[in-house]
Amino acid sequence: MSVSLRHGGVRRNLSDRRARPGPPNDSEYGLLALMISKIEVIDVACIGCGTCWVACPQAFKEHDIGDDLKALPTGGLGDEHIMRAAAEGCPTLAISLLDEAGVVLFPSEEARAALRASTDW
Numbered sequence: 709m710s711v712s713l714r715h716g717g718v719r720r721n722l723s724d725r726r727a728r729p730g731p732p733n734d735s736e737y738g739l740l741a742l743m744i745s746k747i748e749v750i751d752v753a754c755i756g757c758g759t760c761w762v763a764c765p766q767a768f769k770e771h772d773i774g775d776d777l778k779a780l781p782t783g784g785l786g787d788e789h790i791m792r793a794a795a796e797g798c799p800t801l802a803i804s805l806l807d808e809a810g811v812v813l814f815p816s817e818e819a820r821a822a823l824r825a826s827t828d829w
């Protein structure tokens with residue numbers, strides 16, 4: 709049996725995905741990346757480093773809040789792989805990539821919890 713997803717006119721065959729139970733791993737993210745439909749930034753976690761808005765200005769913008777800079781989603785979406793790279797490049801994992809249903813595709817809650825445990829915020 710073949711499973712496929714249709715998103716934005718692109719049909720993806722996920723039959724390979726059925727071979728391994730459980731959540732998708734990083735090597736399968738290429739498939740999930742095609743389903744990114746929303747971006748969120750955790751304001752308190754953002755340190756304003758600028759990585760995201762430099763990497764993907766279609767999806768992120770700089771927001772000046774006095775003495776600090778924070779990232780804001782533009783409301784638009786960029787290239788899926790670049791959005792993924794921007795989220796991965798965020799040093800505080802402040803960026804969440806979500807699908808149409810609001811499911812967080814990146815980062816995993818485990819990754820965020822591990823970062824929280826190792827930092828002060």
Ligand code: SF4
Nearest residue numbers: 754755757758760798
């Ligand atoms: S990469 Fe992360 S920490 Fe840096 S500006 Fe973007 S959201 Fe903030």
